[in-house]
Amino acid sequence: MLPVLKSPSRADLARQCVKCGLCLPHCPTYALAGMEAESPRGRIMQMADLAENPGQAGVFKHLDACLGCRRCESVCPADVSYEQLLVETRVVHPPALTWREKAALWLMAHKSLLNGGLGFYRTAYPILPTRWRPLPRPPAASADPAPARSRNAIFTGCVANSYEHHARTALLQLLQTLGDDAAIPSTPGCCGQAARHAGQTARAASLAATNQSAFSSFDRVLVLASGCRSALQDSAGVPVVDAMTYLAERAEKLQFRSAHGRHVALHTPCTASFHGPGNAVHALLSRIPDLRITVLPDTGCCGGAGLHQLADPDRAASLRAPVLAAIPETADVLLSANIGCRLHLAGKLPVQHPIEFMANYLL
Ligand code: SF4
Numbered sequence: 001m002l003p004v005l006k007s008p009s010r011a012d013l014a015r016q017c018v019k020c021g022l023c024l025p026h027c028p029t030y031a032l033a034g035m036e037a038e039s040p041r042g043r044i045m046q047m048a049d050l051a052e053n054p055g056q057a058g059v060f061k062h063l064d065a066c067l068g069c070r071r072c073e074s075v076c077p078a079d080v081s082y083e084q085l086l087v088e089t090r091v092v093h094p095p096a097l098t099w100r101e102k103a104a105l106w107l108m109a110h111k112s113l114l115n116g117g118l119g120f121y122r123t124a125y126p127i128l129p130t131r132w133r134p135l136p137r138p139p140a141a142s143a144d145p146a147p148a149r150s151r152n153a154i155f156t157g158c159v160a161n162s163y164e165h166h167a168r169t170a171l172l173q174l175l176q177t178l179g180d181d182a183a184i185p186s187t188p189g190c191c192g193q194a195a196r197h198a199g200q201t202a203r204a205a206s207l208a209a210t211n212q213s214a215f216s217s218f219d220r221v222l223v224l225a226s227g228c229r230s231a232l233q234d235s236a237g238v239p240v241v242d243a244m245t246y247l248a249e250r251a252e253k254l255q256f257r258s259a260h261g262r263h264v265a266l267h268t269p270c271t272a273s274f275h276g277p278g279n280a281v282h283a284l285l286s287r288i289p290d291l292r293i294t295v296l297p298d299t300g301c302c303g304g305a306g307l308h309q310l311a312d313p314d315r316a317a318s319l320r321a322p323v324l325a326a327i328p329e330t331a332d333v334l335l336s337a338n339i340g341c342r343l344h345l346a347g348k349l350p351v352q353h354p355i356e357f358m359a360n361y362l363l
């Protein structure tokens with residue numbers, strides 16, 4: 001008989017930490033607050049205490065303040081499974097959510113209502129007071145010009161479904177140039193990452209089941225948003241491929257016209273730098289002749305971090321400030337591969353997905 005493999009307990013996960021502190025300089029909340037309690041090591045100690053002394057109740061504000069960006073995990077020499085520990089702790093001790101976060105999580109699980117709400121938001125946007133405009137105005141809805149059948153599927157996501165029409169059209173255009181294509185099934189829902197990070201694992205599992213069934217007839221799923229990719233790859237049931245990596249691996253067939261010295265600022269989301277293909281974006285953009293690319297310095301999480309911009313707008317703005325300050329004066333567009341980051345960084349100058357920008361220069 002095969003032995004039953006038990007997943008490690010929360011206490012076991014916390015014990016992986018050797019308290020070396022190497023993660024501290026990489027943690028954006030520690031950089032802001034300068035307190036051990038706002039560091040990965042401090043949070044792991046608190047989660048160990050909660051695991052070993054069950055029954056504690058209350059609000060755990062330093063745990064709730066964790067962005068879930070996993071920067072600590074990516075530099076940890078002891079391979080602490082920080083995210084797993086965080087999610088499992090939040091299942092038992094759910095974070096105190098604002099009404100905006102609760103509403104967003106509910107809407108993200110009900111895609112048609114979310115799309116309808118964003119359509120209404122687009123219509124009302126010009127007359128809304130500034131405080132009622134937490135997100136940029138969505139573009140006008142249009143049908144995605146995708147074939148009905150293909151071996152590839154493009155993941156549309158929840159909020160991205162309304163905001164990424166142009167990026168999806170651009171991806172289809174680039175695929176067509178490669179002699180390839182992709183279908184856009186309408187049934188998948190949210191990737192579930194925001195629900196997981198809120199400790200709502202039952203809701204995340206239900207979204208994962210919906211996505212698995214929607215993608216079962218495809219060979220692979222192409223994902224535009226680096227933030228959704230990591231959640232989806234654990235649940236889609238078929239290979240999940242970052243769209244830019246897919247294009248970069250076939251880039252010799254893509255020819256671009258000159259950008260005539262145009263200057264772009266390239267933001268690298270946490271989910272692309274540590275957990276994904278940050279270099280693929282730069283490699284693809286570098287194929288556009290006479291394009292000036294300034295890769296923004298790594299100043300930490302931009303503050304988008306899932307629903308953080310709804311949870312704590314002031315802190316999200318503090319985290320965003322150094323990113324915006326690093327944009328050169330001569331750049332006329334900001335490129336970022338993650339929908340959450342783009343929504344949070346919009347305002348100072350136009351923000352686009354790198355694939356949407358590239359398609360403008362396709363020969
Ligand atoms: S989480 Fe990793 S890097 Fe951070 S203190 Fe613990 S062992 Fe060190």
Ligand code: SF4
Pocket residue numbers: 026027028029030038039040043065066067068069070071072073082
């Ligand atoms: S996930 Fe991000 S915010 Fe949370 S402890 Fe790790 S580095 Fe800090």
